[in-house]
Amino acid sequence: MKNIDSSRVTIKDIAKALNVSISTVSRVLSNHPAISEATRKLVNDKVKEMGFSIDPIASSFRSKKTKSIGVVCPRIDIDFHSKVISGIEEYAYQQGYQITIFQSQDNYQKEKEIVQMIESTLAAGLIICPGLETRKYDHLKKIKKANIPLVVYDRSTDGLKTNKVMINDLEASFKATEHLIKAGCKSIAHISGDQEVSIFKARLLGYKKALEQYNLEIREELIKEAKHLSHQEGLNLAQELIQGKTSFDGIVCANDYTAAAAIQTLKKVRRIPEDLKIIGFSNYPISTMIEPQLSTIDDSAYHMGKVAAKLLIQQIEDRDLDLLDYQEVLIKTELIVRESSSH
Amino acid sequence: MKNIDSSRVTIKDIAKALNVSISTVSRVLSNHPAISEATRKLVNDKVKEMGFSIDPIASSFRSKKTKSIGVVCPRIDIDFHSKVISGIEEYAYQQGYQITIFQSQDNYQKEKEIVQMIESTLAAGLIICPGLETRKYDHLKKIKKANIPLVVYDRSTDGLKTNKVMINDLEASFKATEHLIKAGCKSIAHISGDQEVSIFKARLLGYKKALEQYNLEIREELIKEAKHLSHQEGLNLAQELIQGKTSFDGIVCANDYTAAAAIQTLKKVRRIPEDLKIIGFSNYPISTMIEPQLSTIDDSAYHMGKVAAKLLIQQIEDRDLDLLDYQEVLIKTELIVRESSSH
DNA sequence: CTGTTAGCGCTTTCAT
DNA sequence: ATGAAAGCGCTAACAG
Numbered sequence A, B: 001m002k003n004i005d006s007s008r009v010t011i012k013d014i015a016k017a018l019n020v021s022i023s024t025v026s027r028v029l030s031n032h033p034a035i036s037e038a039t040r041k042l043v044n045d046k047v048k049e050m051g052f053s054i055d056p057i058a059s060s061f062r063s064k065k066t067k068s069i070g071v072v073c074p075r076i077d078i079d080f081h082s083k084v085i086s087g088i089e090e091y092a093y094q095q096g097y098q099i100t101i102f103q104s105q106d107n108y109q110k111e112k113e114i115v116q117m118i119e120s121t122l123a124a125g126l127i128i129c130p131g132l133e134t135r136k137y138d139h140l141k142k143i144k145k146a147n148i149p150l151v152v153y154d155r156s157t158d159g160l161k162t163n164k165v166m167i168n169d170l171e172a173s174f175k176a177t178e179h180l181i182k183a184g185c186k187s188i189a190h191i192s193g194d195q196e197v198s199i200f201k202a203r204l205l206g207y208k209k210a211l212e213q214y215n216l217e218i219r220e221e222l223i224k225e226a227k228h229l230s231h232q233e234g235l236n237l238a239q240e241l242i243q244g245k246t247s248f249d250g251i252v253c254a255n256d257y258t259a260a261a262a263i264q265t266l267k268k269v270r271r272i273p274e275d276l277k278i279i280g281f282s283n284y285p286i287s288t289m290i291e292p293q294l295s296t297i298d299d300s301a302y303h304m305g306k307v308a309a310k311l312l313i314q315q316i317e318d319r320d321l322d323l324l325d326y327q328e329v330l331i332k333t334e335l336i337v338r339e340s341s342s343h
Numbered sequence C: 001c002t003g004t005t006a007g008c009g010c011t012t013t014c015a016t
Numbered sequence D: 001a002t003g004a005a006a007g008c009g010c011t012a013a014c015a016g
Helices: A012-019 A022-029 A037-050 A056-063 A079-094 A108-120 A138-145 A169-182 A198-213 A233-244 A256-266 A302-316 B009-019 B022-029 B037-050 B058-065 B080-095 B108-120 B138-145 B169-182 B198-213 B231-243 B256-266 B299-318
Strands: A069-075 A098-103 A125-128 A150-153 A163-167 A188-192 A224-225 A250-253 A277-279 A296-298 A328-331 A334-335 B069-075 B098-103 B123-130 B150-153 B163-166 B188-192 B224-225 B249-254 B277-279 B296-298 B328-331 B334-336
Touching: A012 A037, A022 A037, A056 B058, A069 A079, A069 A108, A069 A302, A079 A098, A079 A302, A079 B080, A079 B098, A098 A108, A098 B080, A108 A125, A108 A138, A125 A302, A138 A150, A150 A302, A163 A169, A163 A302, A163 B080, A169 A188, A169 A198, A169 A250, A169 A277, A169 A296, A169 A334, A188 A198, A188 A233, A188 A256, A224 A233, A233 A250, A233 A256, A250 A256, A256 A277, A256 B249, A277 B123, A328 B037, B009 B022, B009 B037, B022 B037, B069 B080, B069 B108, B069 B299, B080 B098, B080 B299, B098 B108, B108 B123, B108 B138, B123 B299, B138 B150, B150 B299, B163 B169, B163 B299, B169 B188, B169 B249, B169 B277, B169 B296, B169 B334, B188 B198, B188 B256, B224 B231, B231 B249, B231 B256, B249 B256, B256 B277, B299 B328
Parallel strands: A069 A098, A069 A125, A125 A150, A150 A163, A163 A328, A188 A224, A188 A250, A250 A277, B069 B098, B069 B123, B123 B150, B150 B163, B163 B328, B188 B224, B188 B249, B249 B277
Antiparallel strands: A098 B098, A296 A334, B296 B334
16 A cells, blocks of 8 residues: 555565565575575565566666666668667577667767767676777777776777677678689679778778689779769769770679669670679678679678677676687678679 | 775765765756856866766666666668667767667567566656557556656557657658659559558558549559568569559559569560659668669658657656647658659 | 665755 | 755675
């Protein structure tokens, strides 16, 4: 009758109803070993009967621990990030964690602000994909210093020793290029991404490495940089390639938008895949909707999210273990061969 | 020297350093009016000097208020939801709120579980897009009863009186159909979505309403349901339309994937837009990458997120106001005319 | 195995 | 305009 309006049942209410101490109730709730089966059952039954659920705020306040993971990415509505986050959420939820999401908009100031906020919020951990502008990592070093587990995904962070989950971009791009070579291409062009960004640098390197390894000449005039890897840029660069004087029979693109653009532009003047083979990167929805269907590299974004979450939660729960250690996980990508590169 | 390792500076430390009471410090921090300018400045300076920031957990614990908004959607990695969430995050962050995200996977049990958890977490509010399986709204009614502000987005929830933000699907579909009619189409087909889902029902209704209004006959054999609105279904249904005996000179599709499929299939046998005009729905990236470029309806997902967040935060902060009131906001969509329907 | 007790950092009356 | 003090619900020594 007392709690009729205060709505929330507390462990005190449970204890009183059962004539035990609040510690006993608290112990049952946290699965403390030193509790008899009898009282455990008694308490658990009462908990159900009275519809009690623990107040997570009070619990966090007291224990200085939360079940909340901060996630920072440039934008949520980018296909890749939304998939990664989906993976993070799924794994985290399963493990009893919640995720709180922030968008840095690739703005360094905002990213710092967010990270600082997360630090002061007593988050259990932080998963972040640093923005394009981010060159210094002091904000993340502070997180480490504050002893908050940290995982960086997708972008490399030179000089920051921390857990990282990344696509093996170099290997993936190598595989893509090698695939075209094995399909018979002798002169392969590359539409690359912003060379200020490590993953796009890696994709260019993978392309070059494959050419070298198979004794094909690297021709700079066949390498075109698309800063934003947009469809429109792809259209323009494909046109440039056509107009250039160096002939080519294959194109490795750093994403599927530019690859789709290349297909559209080039299929008007060449037969794909007979005379020209094209491969993209990321396995966007468009890759199956274009004709010919686009071969590509699946970037396993969803899987990456799961791995990032797993790595982080491991750290959170093994907090007492070797904190100085860190690992870099390279996610394997999958070559998906469709019509645009078949032979 | 005392706090050298306890890391966190508290209001107590500030108070001690200044020889004022903790209440004074607390008042300054919460902008209480009854504080002299002198002490306000004194405290604020010390706060900066000592690098103090308020402990949000302790604050929430004491005040029973949080700055955390729960967001529940079927999946984050669906283009539409990721855009809505992006909008929510942007507005919420600006207003000093954080968003905690959950995926129901369109699973009713999981959705209930999540909502219950959010309720017990003392969330400041909840924004939800109910899953496809959800037919009962008891879990949401409980949220309302617990006095937690609630906003539902995208899906209608019959029988639940609450704040809603929805696309005006009927009007949008009407506009799309009307556009084809005005462009000269006399016999228009429709590739519809799952008719168990209210928004797809509304799109079908909008289509029919337009035909009626312009005195065109509704022919059931020109209406094809694509349960999942996938590209493959689009391919199949476009084929069915070709093979049917009823001729048509326009197609209104319930999304861009099926519309893209229709274009691909039909441009082999008809001239688009000269002999056949096609319009999609949602303005997915693919709509500008296909040839001819696809006319479509922009669903303003990002804007919808902003509006949802705004509505919710209004409620949170005007908590004392008329709680029984609720509003339904219909988001205006935009007709985007591209090549596939021009005349 | 169980109970007693001391707070965590803050907000908020109630004084003055 | 400021201070004193109570206590939010829970955890975790410590004591038996």
